[in-house]
Amino acid sequence: xxxxxxxxxPAVLIDLEVLERNVARMQxxxxxxxxxxxxxxxxxxxxxxxxxxxAAGARGLTLAKTSEAEVFADQGFDDIFLAYPIVGTGKAHRxxxxxxxxxxxxxxxxxxxxxxxxxxFHAAGxxxxxxxxxxxxxxxxxxxxxxxxxxxxxxxxxPGIELVGVFTHAGHGYGGQTPEAVATIGGEEGRIVAAIxxxxxxAGLPVDEVSLGSTPTVRAAIAQPGVTExxxxxxxxxxxxxxxxxxxxxxxCAMTVLATVVSVSGRDRAVVDAGxxxxxxxxxxxxxxxxxxxVGRQSRIARVSEEHGVIAVAAGESFRIGERVRxxxxxxxxxxxxxxxxxxxxxxxxxxxxRVAARGCVQ
Amino acid sequence: xxxxxxxxxPAVLIDLEVLERNVARMQxxxxxxxxxxxxxxxxxxxxxxxxxxxAAGARGLTLAKTSEAEVFADQGFDDIFLAYPIVGTGKAHRxxxxxxxxxxxxxxxxxxxxxxxxxxFHAAGxxxxxxxxxxxxxxxxxxxxxxxxxxxxxxxxxPGIELVGVFTHAGHGYGGQTPEAVATIGGEEGRIVAAIxxxxxxAGLPVDEVSLGSTPTVRAAIAQPGVTExxxxxxxxxxxxxxxxxxxxxxxCAMTVLATVVSVSGRDRAVVDAGxxxxxxxxxxxxxxxxxxxVGRQSRIARVSEEHGVIAVAAGESFRIGERVRxxxxxxxxxxxxxxxxxxxxxxxxxxxxRVAARGCVQ
Numbered sequence: 158x159x160x161x162x163x164x165x166x167p168a169v170l171i172d173l174e175v176l177e178r179n180v181a182r183m184q185x186x187x188x189x190x191x192x193x194x195x196x197x198x199x200x201x202x203x204x205x206x207x208x209x210x211x212a213a214g215a216r217g218l219t220l221a222k223t224s225e226a227e228v229f230a231d232q233g234f235d236d237i238f239l240a241y242p243i244v245g246t247g248k249a250h251r252x253x254x255x256x257x258x259x260x261x262x263x264x265x266x267x268x269x270x271x272x273x274x275x276x277x278f279h280a281a282g283x284x285x286x287x288x289x290x291x292x293x294x295x296x297x298x299x300x301x302x303x304x305x306x307x308x309x310x311x312x313x314x315x316p317g318i319e320l321v322g323v324f325t326h327a328g329h330g331y332g333g334q335t336p337e338a339v340a341t342i343g344g345e346e347g348r349i350v351a352a353i354x355x356x357x358x359x360a361g362l363p364v365d366e367v368s369l370g371s372t373p374t375v376r377a378a379i380a381q382p383g384v385t386e387x388x389x390x391x392x393x394x395x396x397x398x399x400x401x402x403x404x405x406x407x408x409x410c411a412m413t414v415l416a417t418v419v420s421v422s423g424r425d426r427a428v429v430d431a432g433x434x435x436x437x438x439x440x441x442x443x444x445x446x447x448x449x450x451x452v453g454r455q456s457r458i459a460r461v462s463e464e465h466g467v468i469a470v471a472a473g474e475s476f477r478i479g480e481r482v483r484x485x486x487x488x489x490x491x492x493x494x495x496x497x498x499x500x501x502x503x504x505x506x507x508x509x510x511x512r513v514a515a516r517g518c519v520q
Numbered sequence: 521x522x523x524x525x526x527x528x529x530p531a532v533l534i535d536l537e538v539l540e541r542n543v544a545r546m547q548x549x550x551x552x553x554x555x556x557x558x559x560x561x562x563x564x565x566x567x568x569x570x571x572x573x574x575a576a577g578a579r580g581l582t583l584a585k586t587s588e589a590e591v592f593a594d595q596g597f598d599d600i601f602l603a604y605p606i607v608g609t610g611k612a613h614r615x616x617x618x619x620x621x622x623x624x625x626x627x628x629x630x631x632x633x634x635x636x637x638x639x640x641f642h643a644a645g646x647x648x649x650x651x652x653x654x655x656x657x658x659x660x661x662x663x664x665x666x667x668x669x670x671x672x673x674x675x676x677x678x679p680g681i682e683l684v685g686v687f688t689h690a691g692h693g694y695g696g697q698t699p700e701a702v703a704t705i706g707g708e709e710g711r712i713v714a715a716i717x718x719x720x721x722x723a724g725l726p727v728d729e730v731s732l733g734s735t736p737t738v739r740a741a742i743a744q745p746g747v748t749e750x751x752x753x754x755x756x757x758x759x760x761x762x763x764x765x766x767x768x769x770x771x772x773c774a775m776t777v778l779a780t781v782v783s784v785s786g787r788d789r790a791v792v793d794a795g796x797x798x799x800x801x802x803x804x805x806x807x808x809x810x811x812x813x814x815v816g817r818q819s820r821i822a823r824v825s826e827e828h829g830v831i832a833v834a835a836g837e838s839f840r841i842g843e844r845v846r847x848x849x850x851x852x853x854x855x856x857x858x859x860x861x862x863x864x865x866x867x868x869x870x871x872x873x874x875r876v877a878a879r880g881c882v883q
Contacts, residue, residue: 162564163610165610165611165883166608166883167609167882167883168883182571199826221826222793222827240604241782241827242641242782242783242791243782244780244781244782244793245529245768245780245842245844246527247526247528248528266783266785267783267784267785267841269782269840270782270841271843273842280618292785292786296786296789297783297825297828298782298783298785298791298828299783299785299793300785301785329827346779349721415609417607418607419604419605419606419607419633419661420605420629420630420633420660420661420662421630422630422655422661422662422663422664423655423659426604427660428660428661430585430882431882432606433800433802433854434857434880434882435882437796437800437801438800438801438802438854439796439801439803439805454776456607462582462660462691463562463853463854463857464584464585464604464882465660465661467660471590478607478632478633479607479608479636491796491801491826494826494858495857495858495880495882496880496882497880517797517860518859519530519793519794519797519798519827519858519859520528520529520530520531
């Protein structure tokens, strides 16, 4: 087996022990709450990691884009929820082809969107199972709670669409300044969407699925009665933002970036060979604070350009040219999307590669 | 030929007419100043575009990483400057193999770095041509001007290294608040590195090459006497930051992102299917201002998540679900690095694809 020390840098490492523990722990948390786990595979974009999640008990996968579902369907995954308001005739026909071979559900937040997808399915004598997206406070996509019952009726009446549930995503949990504030947002996420499901049912529409979740909010959200499914993603690797938000400890971070110090031309800075092409420019959440933390040190990456990570050297620390460091990135999902292959390690040895098969699938 | 209207979204479009004009204009500018143009290929990472640059008169290519040079060497490019302080024994052996088949030069900013590369070349009875990196004010890598002569001697004495020039990069030009401020930084960039070249020569080291440049600063920099080569990159596509910095007009931007409006759930916002996986999270320069501009409108992308671009709808404007928009991204190089293939268009029709062959080459 290859040693980590022999790897060319920069390289994205995944610690398999931590990954396995993260997969097991979230599954156990969902089981205890009595909800299904349908992890968002955007964090890893990898069939190998998705297989671990399904083997642990996950119900299926969550993804956003049609092309991502096509990659995973080609790898044998047969139960996918595209939690995204997909729009357009071309996409509708690809979804129809997908629905022939997998159990497919999609998100919807407008009658126009529903009609676009429904037309293709209706013409084929089929119905596309859809969940109505509720805006529980993130204000990105989704219908406002007060409009939900009206919109549920409108969507359910679109030929070719079968309304099977409601879903939400409390992305604003990433702005929670304390773990308590994040938990409060998670609790609201659960209460809002469960109440809407009740109201929609009371209005005569038998929606079964009540789906929600993000890694920071999931614990508080699935504690609310009426929730049936959760969709966290980042928990599988975790990252510096999850640590800052209180949803993971440093020991729960499976992803680190191995980098080499290439320049120490200033007294208070050192430069590594991992920049925005390796770490992304995604900010730390909930508060921006550079581009990554040097593991085991106080120093952090203060700024990046494409191939340079500039370490602001903390008082009492120093770096030398040729030294290798491990960097905890701000956002694991963004790092995965920059690399075709990650390196799987266990106990300091290289065990193989993790192929990011759905990297770059934006359509 | 396919119409742009039939493309799946999101898609990154390159307008060939604008690209050709940009390539010709920068070449003419270098010719007028009497300097060689060695464009930084990081903006496009594409052999097709690099061939256009060489056909127009460029001397060779600039790149940063060893793996990028390997991709371009495999495509027949035989003159590459790696403007990066490459460190490590593994990389040194790859550079030695590259130097067998192409005219290769590298950047250096430390004796330790020079020794690491020089050892492999010296053992093979060879010398690696190197340029000493000067810090002209960006404070990332490079030696301070006052240390340059001493370091030039030290590097020139490393077995296996042949010091052939000095180079710099005024990355702080991207912080220039007015076009005049950017030009002032460019002028300093040229004067500093030319003066150092003179001092190094006066100290008995015959360095010929004096290389510098970035798209914003290049015009003022190459006007300084003594400069021999410039290395702008972004000019080939341009982007919203170049427009803000005054180095390009909106009509000079060859790269736009075609996206579809997928949600208009809030009165003051619309959401498109292009997020950070398509546009990157790179900020606009010199001042952060969202993630892109909707072409032909006042509205801009106010925030992104991975698959969502949230448009802050400007007063008097509106968007409807299914509508297609073109987005001018903040940073063209970062967009190229997210996609395996861009779409080449001319006069509203699709002409083919541009393969981003060196995408993701970080090692």
